[in-house]
Amino acid sequence: MISFDRHGPWALVAGGSEGIGSAFAQRLAAAGINLLLVARNADQLEATAAALRAACPVEVRTLALDLAGEDMLARISAASEGLEIGTLVYNAGAAGGPIPLVDQPVGAALANIRLNVVGQTLLSQHFARGMVARGRGAIVLVGSLGAIAGCKNLAVYAGVKSYTQTFAEGLWAELSPHGIDVAALVIGRTRTPALERTELPDGTGVPAAEPADMVDFAIANLDQGPVLVPPEHVQGFTALRGMPRRKAVQIMTRSLEPQTRDLMP
Numbered sequence: 001m002i003s004f005d006r007h008g009p010w011a012l013v014a015g016g017s018e019g020i021g022s023a024f025a026q027r028l029a030a031a032g033i034n035l036l037l038v039a040r041n042a043d044q045l046e047a048t049a050a051a052l053r054a055a056c057p058v059e060v061r062t063l064a065l066d067l068a069g070e071d072m073l074a075r076i077s078a079a080s081e082g083l084e085i086g087t088l089v090y091n092a093g094a095a096g097g098p099i100p101l102v103d104q105p106v107g108a109a110l111a112n113i114r115l116n117v118v119g120q121t122l123l124s125q126h127f128a129r130g131m132v133a134r135g136r137g138a139i140v141l142v143g144s145l146g147a148i149a150g151c152k153n154l155a156v157y158a159g160v161k162s163y164t165q166t167f168a169e170g171l172w173a174e175l176s177p178h179g180i181d182v183a184a185l186v187i188g189r190t191r192t193p194a195l196e197r198t199e200l201p202d203g204t205g206v207p208a209a210e211p212a213d214m215v216d217f218a219i220a221n222l223d224q225g226p227v228l229v230p231p232e233h234v235q236g237f238t239a240l241r242g243m244p245r246r247k248a249v250q251i252m253t254r255s256l257e258p259q260t261r262d263l264m265p
């Protein structure tokens with residue numbers, strides 16, 4: 001579980017304005033934890049913050065910035081100066097739709113790597129220092145089932161999500177002896193505004209989970225890191241991980257049909 005006493009008085013939610021991030025923010029606020037929410041769209045961010053303030057007696061601050069930007073760490077560090085950030089939730093990280101790497105603008109892959117790999121690493125390092133000094137805290141990195149195997153037309157996304165999981169494992173080994181919970185939350189298709197904006201009208205045919213259910217699962221199992229896989233995905237997760245890699249890539253790629261159907265040979 002998450003609590004003010006066990007984890008500390010403030011949480012930073014990177015990508016906290018909608019979907020899974022705002023569901024985390026709701027649960028944290030309900031536990032009496034103050035929030036610093038980060039996302040790019042200032043209006044959406046402020047609307048989410050206002051709803052949280054109306055629902056819970058906590059302080060909610062916002063910071064509009066691009067987590068893939070080079071000034072990200074300096075600006076977040078300045079905005080959180082003097083706050084005891086005891087919980088870091090790094091949620092932002094979606095890929096957009098599937099596109100072959102050779103057809104993407106150069107900056108798209110770099111932005112995805114900065115958003116997922118660089119952002120998670122720098123913020124985890126920054127806030128873990130204070131958590132270690134205090135002997136309490138939590139770091140939750142939102143990952144994806146897409147981490148289990150490479151995927152055609154999502155090569156960079158699968159790669160960065162694989163980093164999320166392996167990074168969380170190592171971080172858990174380093175930080176759990178200091179009383180800090182660390183977990184990668186490995187989720188599948190989830191009904192977020194970002195998914196709805198990027199998905200083709202006929203989707204993949206795979207039912208989408210609700211953000212609140214994924215968040216409740218993560219919070220209930222926070223001390224069971226380093227990798228949290230919702231029960232409905234454990235069998236597929238285990239099977240794909242143990243499979244010959246070519247087969248795993250084929251299955252992962254086909255699982256995204258019809259999203260990728262038009263892009264298949």
Ligand SMILES: NC(=O)c1ccc[n+]([C@@H]2O[C@H](COP(=O)([O-])OP(=O)(O)OC[C@H]3O[C@@H](n4cnc5c(N)ncnc54)[C@H](OP(=O)(O)O)[C@@H]3O)[C@@H](O)[C@H]2O)c1
Nearest residue numbers: 015017019039040041066067092093094144189190192194
């Ligand atoms: N939805 C799914 O089906 C699904 C499946 C597997 C894994 N996941 C993972 O779940 C997480 C959340 O996914 P999501 O579908 O909700 O979409 P998302 O775009 O990764 O997350 C949405 C939140 O992140 C913010 N955000 C996105 N890019 C940002 C950036 N560059 N800088 C600052 N904030 C940014 C968004 O606000 P702004 O747009 O205003 O910045 C919003 O608050 C991601 O890590 C994703 O990989 C999602």
